[in-house]
Each structure stands twice: as structure tokens, then as C-alpha cells.
Amino acid sequence: MKNPLDSLWGTVISGLILTLILYNVVKFALH
């Protein structure tokens, strides 16, 4: 499997997915 960080799009998409995961974790912890 290719490292997603080797491409700019892979990097941006990884960042967006990480944002979604962390957002939901923090939102869950706050409620």
C-alpha cells in the first residue's frame, strides 16, 4: 500500500479524515 503522504491529495484527504475523527471524539466527550 502506498503512503498517502507521498501525494498532496493523499495528505489533504488524510487531514480531513483525521479532522472528522477528532471532531467526533471531542464532541462525544463534551456531551
Next chain:
Amino acid sequence: MGDFIQLGLGRWLHILAGIMWIGLLYYFNFVQVPALGEAAKDGTAPGITKHVAPRALFYFRWAALVTWLAGAMMLGGHFLDAFLFLKQAYYPIGTGAWLGTIMLFNVWVLIWPNQQKILGMKPATDEEKAKARRIAFLASRTNTMLSIPMIFFMVASGGIFRTAMFG
């Protein structure tokens, strides 16, 4: 006066330095790395590595440190509430602060020492340079990835955006 300096000027400085840090990070990832690939083909890469990269790295690494220090100053007495997630109100900024701290570590421990080898500021064999190039590249890309949730949590930690995102 204390709040004016800590929260008012602190926030201003945090944002100014943060724009310089993340702006240069995006310059490296979206502009310089692809440009160096092209420049290597026509022999113009030394112009970038000799004249542009060292200057960009100078402002990049010091802006990173100033950004972190100004952020820590703003947290003030709530520094541990944020970093240790001691109070719920500090969960969003604590998450952003951790992401920023990991990024600062990457700048000073992984990117800068390896860039010194790549740019010839520190002696290194060709093999060491190749390894340094890969480490610096991946650390820089990791920071680009982390900057996306980091900026989200920085802006989602206060004001109407926080209400919109976290209720």
C-alpha cells in the same frame, strides 16, 4: 492590562506568527517540493536550495516557536487544563494545542536538523542526505496533514464557531 497583553496581544501575535508558520509550511509542500522536482531537470534547483530554502526555513522554524509560545501564554493558568484535558471547556483547544505541539516537535527535531544535512549546512554523506530527505519530507507532509485538524480546533475553540460546532 494583564488580559490586554496575555489575551489581546497574545492572540494577535499567535495568529501573525501562525500565518507565517503554516503559510511557509504550505509553500514548502504545495510549491517548493514540486518546483524542486522540475528544477532538478533543468539544473536550476541550486537557485532554490541556496537562496530560497534557507531563508524560508529560518522564518518557518522561528515562527513555529513564537506561535507555540504565544499560544501557551494565552492559555496561561489554564495550560494544564488544556493539555491534560482536566476541564471539559478546554477539550477543543487542548486537542488543537496537542496537534500544534506535535507539529512544533516535528519542525525542530525532524525537519530542521535533516534540512541542515540536505542543504549542506551540516556535513553528511550522500546516503545520510537521502535518508534525511525522506525523514524531512514525511515530517513536513505529516505537519501539513495535522495542520488541517489543528486549524479546525483553533477556530472551533471559541466564539460563535464553537457554538455552531459543539453546541
